[in-house]
Amino acid sequence: MSEYLWVLNPRGNxxxxxxxxxxxxxxxxxxxxxxxxxxxKVLSYNELLEELEICNVxxxxxxxxxxxxxxxxxxxxxxxxxxMLATSDIVFPLIEEKIDWASKMCQLDMDHQQELHDxxxxxxxxxxxxx
Numbered sequence: 001m002s003e004y005l006w007v008l009n010p011r012g013n014x015x016x017x018x019x020x021x022x023x024x025x026x027x028x029x030x031x032x033x034x035x036x037x038x039x040x041k042v043l044s045y046n047e048l049l050e051e052l053e054i055c056n057v058x059x060x061x062x063x064x065x066x067x068x069x070x071x072x073x074x075x076x077x078x079x080x081x082x083x084m085l086a087t088s089d090i091v092f093p094l095i096e097e098k099i100d101w102a103s104k105m106c107q108l109d110m111d112h113q114q115e116l117h118d119x120x121x122x123x124x125x126x127x128x129x130x131x
Contacts, residue, residue: 032052
């Protein structure tokens with residue numbers, strides 16, 4: 001458990017610390033998220049809800065977005081956009097290739113269907129002609 005978590009947990013410090021202002025408490029929560037994210041690649045919602053003493057997922061998501069990401073001024077949009085663009089440069093040509101393949105298969109199927117109908121019509125004509 002990090003030193004920030006110990007400070008955040010009033011049960012763990014037995015009231016030995018002075019009362020924190022809302023800004024100090026917010027900063028400690030932010031430092032807790034930073035500490036947890038530095039030591040774990042994946043943070044579970046349950047762990048964050050418990051450690052930050054937030055009562056619901058919506059509140060947790062609001063806290064993470066508004067108080068951690070935006071407040072820190074992290075260039076999330078730039079890096080996320082860059083990663084999405086890099087990924088899309090790879091994925092979109094593959095998707096287009098699959099769409100082209102599916103279109104060709106569909107056209108081949110329609111051509112085959114038409115060929116079968118033409119043969120059926122020809123057989124029908126020959127049957128009527130011979131009768």
